[in-house]
Amino acid sequence: MEHTYIINGMTCNHFRSSVEKALNAIEGIHATVTLDPPIAIISMDKHISTEVLQDALSKIGNYTIEMAQNAQNVSHNNHQDHTEMNSMHKGHDHSGHGHQNHDHAGGHMAHMGNLKQKFWISLIVAIPIILLSPMMGMKLPFSLSFEGSYWVVLFLASFLYFYGGWPFLTGAVSELKAKNPAMMTLISMGITVSYIYSVYAFVTNYILQVPGHRMDFFWELATLIVIMLLGHWIEMKAVGNAGNALQKMAELLPGSAHLVQPDGSINDVPLQQIQEGQHVMVKAGEKVPADGKVISGETSVNESMVTGEAKAIKKSEGAIVIGGSVNGSGSIVVEVTGTGESGYLAQVMKLVGQAQQEKSRAESISDKVAKALFYIALIVGIIAFIVWYIIDKDINIALERMVTVFIIACPHALGLAIPLVVARSTSLGATHGLLIRNRNALEKAKDISVVTMDKTGTLTEGNFRVSVVKSLSGRWSDADILKTMAAMEVHSNHPLAVGILDKAKEDKLEIPKAENVALISGTGLSGTVSGQDAKIVTAAYLDKNAVSYDKSLFNDLAEKGNSISYLLINDDVAGLIAQGDQIKPEAKQTVKKLQNEKITPVMLTGDNEASAKSVGGQLGISDVYASLLPENKEKVITEYQHKGKNVMMVGDGVNDAPALARADIGVAIGAGTDVAIDSADVVLVKSNPYDIIHFLSLAKNTTKKMVQNLWWGAGYNIIAIPLAAGILAPVGIILSPAVGAVLMSVSTVIVAINALMLRMK
Numbered sequence: 001m002e003h004t005y006i007i008n009g010m011t012c013n014h015f016r017s018s019v020e021k022a023l024n025a026i027e028g029i030h031a032t033v034t035l036d037p038p039i040a041i042i043s044m045d046k047h048i049s050t051e052v053l054q055d056a057l058s059k060i061g062n063y064t065i066e067m068a069q070n071a072q073n074v075s076h077n078n079h080q081d082h083t084e085m086n087s088m089h090k091g092h093d094h095s096g097h098g099h100q101n102h103d104h105a106g107g108h109m110a111h112m113g114n115l116k117q118k119f120w121i122s123l124i125v126a127i128p129i130i131l132l133s134p135m136m137g138m139k140l141p142f143s144l145s146f147e148g149s150y151w152v153v154l155f156l157a158s159f160l161y162f163y164g165g166w167p168f169l170t171g172a173v174s175e176l177k178a179k180n181p182a183m184m185t186l187i188s189m190g191i192t193v194s195y196i197y198s199v200y201a202f203v204t205n206y207i208l209q210v211p212g213h214r215m216d217f218f219w220e221l222a223t224l225i226v227i228m229l230l231g232h233w234i235e236m237k238a239v240g241n242a243g244n245a246l247q248k249m250a251e252l253l254p255g256s257a258h259l260v261q262p263d264g265s266i267n268d269v270p271l272q273q274i275q276e277g278q279h280v281m282v283k284a285g286e287k288v289p290a291d292g293k294v295i296s297g298e299t300s301v302n303e304s305m306v307t308g309e310a311k312a313i314k315k316s317e318g319a320i321v322i323g324g325s326v327n328g329s330g331s332i333v334v335e336v337t338g339t340g341e342s343g344y345l346a347q348v349m350k351l352v353g354q355a356q357q358e359k360s361r362a363e364s365i366s367d368k369v370a371k372a373l374f375y376i377a378l379i380v381g382i383i384a385f386i387v388w389y390i391i392d393k394d395i396n397i398a399l400e401r402m403v404t405v406f407i408i409a410c411p412h413a414l415g416l417a418i419p420l421v422v423a424r425s426t427s428l429g430a431t432h433g434l435l436i437r438n439r440n441a442l443e444k445a446k447d448i449s450v451v452t453m454d455k456t457g458t459l460t461e462g463n464f465r466v467s468v469v470k471s472l473s474g475r476w477s478d479a480d481i482l483k484t485m486a487a488m489e490v491h492s493n494h495p496l497a498v499g500i501l502d503k504a505k506e507d508k509l510e511i512p513k514a515e516n517v518a519l520i521s522g523t524g525l526s527g528t529v530s531g532q533d534a535k536i537v538t539a540a541y542l543d544k545n546a547v548s549y550d551k552s553l554f555n556d557l558a559e560k561g562n563s564i565s566y567l568l569i570n571d572d573v574a575g576l577i578a579q580g581d582q583i584k585p586e587a588k589q590t591v592k593k594l595q596n597e598k599i600t601p602v603m604l605t606g607d608n609e610a611s612a613k614s615v616g617g618q619l620g621i622s623d624v625y626a627s628l629l630p631e632n633k634e635k636v637i638t639e640y641q642h643k644g645k646n647v648m649m650v651g652d653g654v655n656d657a658p659a660l661a662r663a664d665i666g667v668a669i670g671a672g673t674d675v676a677i678d679s680a681d682v683v684l685v686k687s688n689p690y691d692i693i694h695f696l697s698l699a700k701n702t703t704k705k706m707v708q709n710l711w712w713g714a715g716y717n718i719i720a721i722p723l724a725a726g727i728l729a730p731v732g733i734i735l736s737p738a739v740g741a742v743l744m745s746v747s748t749v750i751v752a753i754n755a756l757m758l759r760m761k
Contacts, residue, residue, distance in 0.1 A: 115233040122164035122229055126222035129156050133218045154202055157218045161195045164225040182367035186374045187228050190410030194221040197403045214396055220407050231415035234423050257289035278336050282327045290323040291338030299330030365443055366418045369710050377409030384725035404724045413713035413747040420755035425702040428760045434695050438681035441665045445699030447646040451594055454651035455605035455615055458669050460581040466503035468578035481575030484534055485567050487514040488525045499579045535568040549573050561611035586690040591619045593693045604633045633659035698760050705758045712750045
């Protein structure tokens with residue numbers, strides 16, 4: 001049995017690797033961690049107590065864990081140990097469940113704890129430090145001092161280093177353990193060198209009173225911590241995330257089931273106690289508790305939340321039902337064939353988890369820049385120390401050069417370069433119906449070469465409507481055909497009946513009364529309307545009973561993806577009604593625009609091949625994959641990726657979730673299921689497929705601004721680091737710490753202005 005724990009609010013690559021290492025060090029335990037921001041899902045082959053888990057986490061960082069009450073729906077199937085633990089983010093707003101107003105952690109800094117609280121406390125502490133200490137040795141007009149003020153600065157700076165800097169320090173430890181130094185390591189190097197050297201300067205200047213004055217960097221320490229906290233808080237707030245796909249999938253299942261006992265009585269039991277081979281009753285309107293086979297009763301089941309296809313499916317004895325689908329108006333008894341890991345939803349969850357874990361390993365452009373700067377600064381700083389010590393034989397001068405290099409290498413602007421662009425981009429996107437939930441998607445968009453799209457709900461409306469009402473006899477009008485069929489469909493719970501009745505209502509027709517309505521097994525209905533014997537049948541019935549009809553008309557309508565019902569009056573074909581899913585008006589324009597951009601559109605659908613090819617033909621999509629299960633969709637995307645293609649997936653159903661998670665960029669239709677939305681990187685709120693084009697345009701402009709800001713925020717180091725190291729000292733040119741501080745301030749202002757200039761074209 002697999003035991004699963006949910007850690008909320010601490011998801012990042014380094015957190016995952018650290019947790020896996022800590023837990024696998026426990027004898028007899030094998031643990032894997034899957035990221036699904038803002039949560040991490042820990043799966044273990046053995047149960048461990050909360051105390052042991054909390055102890056293991058405490059070795060990674062300063063995390064406070066509290067137990068939350070088990071959610072009924074999270075403990076699904078055989079997973080009896082789903083325990084949700086929340087880090088104590090007192091400043092976070094967990095009350096909303098939408099996607100527009102969250103203060104949740106996201107991205108590589110989600111493990112930092114409550115950044116909002118840390119930022120404000122750090123800012124309050126930093127203000128007196130800034131007022132009482134010089135900026136890299138440069139006296140400011142607003143600086144203050146009094147007898148013993150340096151002790152106040154030392155105390156406040158020490159608190160700030162350990163309190164405000166702790167998230168960066170723990171993040172750096174995780175990065176270094178993973179042998180992947182990046183932003184956290186660069187920031188930690190800057191603040192640690194600033195603090196340690198400043199303490200050294202304090203001791204030698206004020207306690208030991210060694211001759212000569214050594215400059216401290218408390219001003220840089222305070223401003224660096226505050227600005228970095230602000231930058232990451234801005235980014236996390238911009239790319240908020242309130243939910244997770246795996247938990248939403250678990251919630252598709254009910255918490256209990258109506259278990260049929262051998263004596264025929266029914267007991268309600270918790271879902272996890274249900275076993276294969278048992279019989280459960282599913283009442284009208286309830287969710288099917290587990291995969292199974294109908295052994296008695298007849299109904300129609302809405303599988304749209306599971307399969308993504310809008311058409312409800314008629315179920316009678318022998319039919320297969322999927323756990324999580326919604327029963328219609330009839331009651332059925334189901335023999336359970338799949339629970340736990342064998343169930344449909346469990347398999348989908350496994351696919352999503354695996355895909356998200358692999359996808360989360362992607363490295364952002366800012367981390368790549370930070371990694372390069374870390375190595376450059378480390379190497380240049382050490383060389384500068386050695387060379388200056390050899391030349392001057394003065395350790396203070398050598399230390400000051402090295403420290404200046406380290407601090408300049410971590411400029412304030414770098415902490416705001418990406419967050420400000422992301423904040424501006426997500427704000428622009430939100431005003432245009434685009435919710436960006438993973439900022440890496442903005443960076444990957446420029447490389448997309450294939451866009452795979454689900455059919456139903458994405459390219460089509462997802463609702464079956466009457467497309468054609470046609471009289472095939474001169475004795476009856478189209479309205480007569482619709483009224484007569486609607487009269488009988490009033491007595492039916494068949495999915496196609498809804499479309500016919502909606503059409504009659506839309507046309508404001510007065511529906512006559514039907515009498516003696518009876519079900520024609522597997523075919524349709526029979527009855528009496530206005531004194532005439534009437535039947536609603538399929539083309540198969542007409543063929544079987546040798547009733548002649550226009551087969552070319554039938555083929556023409558069927559090829560367009562329609563379901564066709566014929567009306568017989570007194571055994572003569574009187575007319576037909578064709579119902580089909582309607583293509584969204586913007587779909588064709590979207591496909592054409594993608595093709596103009598040299599991006600290949602691909603349709604992936606669980607619908608039948610004839611319907612899929614019909615829609616594909618109308619839209620101009622030549623690559624069509626039909627009758628796909630969730631694993632098939634994910635497999636198609638994987639195959640494209642193995643060919644070197646960067647893939648975007650657009651979908652709206654649970655069966656799209658693995659593909660959304662596997663794709664380089666997952667885009668969910670806003671009208672889709674919560675599971676699809678929480679598996680995606682981007683949500684199209686308006687459910688308009690053309691917003692795919694808007695997102696690609698926004699992403700292209702955003703990436704351009706990111707690169708520009710990284711050059712402004714860190715690019716000047718190409719000149720500043722060598723100068724700070726003293727490479728031109730022989731000709732009398734050396735970058736003083738004060739000038740370095742001015743350069744950093746200027747670059748920060750430029751970065752902020754440049755981010756605000758981002759536009760959505």
